[in-house]
Amino acid sequence: MLTCKDFLSELSDYLDANIDAELRAKLERHITECPNCWVIADTTRKTIQIYKGMEPCAIPADVESRLMKALEKKMAAKGR
Amino acid sequence: MALSSLAGLEESALVTQARQGDTVAFAELVRRYEGKIFRLAQHITQNREDAEDVLQESFMKAYEHLDQFKGDSKFYTWIVRIAVNQALMKLRRRKTDKSVSLDETIDTGEDTVVREIAAWGEDPEQSFSREELGSILDTAIQSLEPLYRSVFVLRDIEELSTEETAEALGLSVPAVKSRLLRARLQLREKLTRFFKRKGDDAFAYM
Structure with missing residues (x-):
């Protein structure tokens, strides 16, 4: 029988779908019987989804223009 | 080559052109990834000024060492690796200022x-x-x-x-x-x- 501690230690690989079918079946059996682990798995999955869905903010115009200026200088120096 | 015709190009084609000295192709690579690299640098350094330094240093380094890029990984992965190193170096330098700790956490579980x-x-x-x-x-x-x-x-x-x-x-x-x-x-x-x-x-x- 899988304990909650065993479940937690496999949680990342479970959420990344990075485990074999046999272990997956064991983990899934555990969460149907253990509401706490179900909640942890569900909310951890949502945590990852929320961060993945975060759009990168556009780079500020001043930061970009300083970057491009620095690069142009570098390119000119290398090309010489 | 004109910038507009580069926008649709595959990353690998841009890298090849950039390695042959095409600065416009390199600028297109920068434009593709600057937002992500800046975000990554901000997340790791937690400081806008440091993040901007990391951004500049990373692309400068990439440009300088483009001939060392083997092409067996993606350019994006390569530039991320450079940026992470720069960002962690910033944190370590700040650590010697005693303002931030990068010590390994003791594994208590x-x-x-x-x-x-x-x-x-x-x-x-x-x-x-x-x-x-x-x-x-x-x-x-x-x-x-x-x-x-x-x-x-x-x-x-x-x-x-x-x-x-x-x-x-x-x-x-x-x-x-x-x-x-x-x-x-x-x-x-x-x-x-x-x-x-x-x-x-x-x-x-x-």
């Missing part, structure tokens, strides 16, 4: 302890404005130790593989995995405070 278990609503983030959500997510990430933070940012935000993350951070694959699990559980815990189903509050505090 305690931070995998789950303290709060409460279900979330269906789309919990919907009840917050974009700005509110952004600040909740940023504050949660900020509170992680730098090495947990770096692992989480690379794996779950920049979506590098475990192996690529290990390589970028100079960690073993098992070390990446254990840090990622902790980072995820700690963030889950922090977000639960905001996202748990309203009705569950009553039970939590009774």
Whole structure:
């Protein structure tokens, strides 16, 4: 029988779908019987989804223009 | 080559042109990834000024060492690796100023302890404005130790593989995995405070 501690230690690989079918079946059996682990798995999955869905903010115009200026200088120096 | 005709080009074609000295092709590569690299640098350094330094230093280094880029990994992975190194160097330098600690956390196993278990609503983030959500997510990430933070940012935000993350951070694959699990559980815990189903509050505090 899988304990909650065993479940937690496999949680990342479970959420990344990075485990074999046999272990997956064991983990899934555990969460149907253990509401706490179900909640942890569900909310951890949502945590990852929320961060993945975060759009990168556009780079500020001043930061970009300083970057491009620095690069142009570098390119000119290398090309010489 | 004109910039407009480069926009649709594959990364590998741009890299080839850039390596032959085509500065416009290199500028296109910069434009493709500058936003992601700046975000990554901000997440790791937690400081806008440092992030800007990291951004500039990374692309300068990439330009300088373009001939060393083997092409067996993606250019993006390569530039991420350079940026992570620059960002961690910043943190280490700040550590000698005694303002930040990058010490390895002693592995007590305690931070995998789950303290709060409460279900979330269906789309919990919907009840917050974009700005509110952004600040909740940023504050949660900020509170992680730098090495947990770096692992989480690379794996779950920049979506590098475990192996690529290990390589970028100079960690073993098992070390990446254990840090990622902790980072995820700690963030889950922090977000639960905001996202748990309203009705569950009553039970939590009774």
